[in-house]
Amino acid sequence: MKFDNCxxxxxxxxxxxxxxxxxxxFDKKYNKSDVLYEALNTSRVEDAKADVPKLLSVDVIDGQWCITSEYVEGSTLAELMKAHPKKMDTYLQQMVDLQLSIHSKRNPLMIRLKDKLIRQINDLDCIDSTKKYEILTRLNGMHEHSKLCHGDFSPENIIVTKSGKLVAVDWVHATQGNASADVARTYLLLALNDIAVADRYLDIFCAKSGTAKNYVQNWLPIVAAAQLDKKRPEEKELLTKWIDVVNFE
Ligand SMILES: Nc1ncnc2c1ncn2[C@@H]1O[C@H](COP(=O)(O)OP(=O)(O)OP(=O)(O)O)[C@@H](O)[C@H]1O
Ligand SMILES: [Mg+2]
Incomplete structure (x- = not known):
């Protein structure tokens, strides 16, 4: 399909x-149910009254599924962080504020984060069954919440408008669940790039939300295991290391 402005x-x-x-x-090979799930899930986020670009239509154009939504003009937070590293702290503060406002929303119709994690961990074929059982037992002991979680809350998925407002896009992984799991996942995504930035992000989140750091860190082995499901060789070493940490003090 030919569109000009990529x-x-x-x-x-x-x-x-x-x-x-x-x-x-979406590519012609893309699974239809996955496209429709992305559209429905994004619409459910809208129903939760989160401030997101509105979904406008789902179509097939020249045999390819397409999801059209409102366009947010601006740069991604990832681009800005790269261009202005001195402003990193301000960007992380803004990022946390946005994430906290997302966590204040609810939609009981969304998939539960815990169920999604159980499925992802059960699907793994790169860890042995004892380890799998250990991680699933840990997950089972975690508190179940029903906060809106973005699920892939990283600087690439945040657009900063000219007026300085932050808007999150890419809601396919959104669920309802424990906010600390969502924060652990953001920590992990940041840490795969730059551990110092990830540590600073976690400090800011914990300070702003009044959350104990180890409460978030205890989710790390679980979200690290779930991330292995993505099968990215460059992430394997770090993820495997986190899976093996038993307790964070
Ligand atoms: N509504 C929008 N307005 C402006 N830019 C957008 C919008 N949606 C997406 N983008 C831009 O396109 C990029 C890719 O979109 P998106 O994150 O939804 O897909 P993706 O990362 O390819 O998908 P996934 O992470 O699900 O594999 C975003 O990082 C953002 O820069
Ligand atoms: Mg994305």
Missing amino acids: ISKGKLKSVYLKDGKAIKV
Whole structure:
């Protein structure tokens, strides 16, 4: 399919700007249910009254599934962090404020984060059954909450508008669950890039929310195991290390 303004090019999905709207175009190989799930899940986030670009339509154009939503003009937070490293602290503060406002929303119809994690961990074939049992037991002991969790809350998925407002996109992984698990996942995503930035993010989150650090850290082996499901060789070493940490003091 030919669109001129490519905003982001991926292997199986690309985003284009057309007529003032953002169109996410999926590869012909992409599973139809996965496209429809992404659309429904994003719409459920809208129903939770989170401040997100509105979903406008789901179509098939030249045999490819497309999700059209409102376009948010700006740069991603990842681009800004790279361009202005001195402002990192301010960016992390803003990022945490946005994440806290997301966690204040609810939608009881969304998939439960705990169920999703159980499924991902059960699907793993790269850890032995004893380890799997250990992680699932740990997960079972975690408190169940029903806060809206973005699920992939990283600087690439945050757009900063000209007026300085932060808007999160890419809601396919959103669930309802324990906010600390969502924060542990963001920590992990940041740490795969820069551990110092991840540590600072966690300090800011814990200070702003009044959460004990080890409460978040205790989720790390679980979210690290779930991330192994993505099968990215470059992440394996660090993730395996986190899975093996038993207790954070
Ligand atoms: N509504 C939007 N307005 C402006 N830019 C957008 C919008 N949606 C997506 N983008 C841009 O396109 C990029 C890719 O979109 P998105 O994050 O939804 O897909 P993805 O990362 O390819 O998907 P996934 O993480 O699910 O594999 C975003 O990082 C953002 O820069
Ligand atoms: Mg994304």
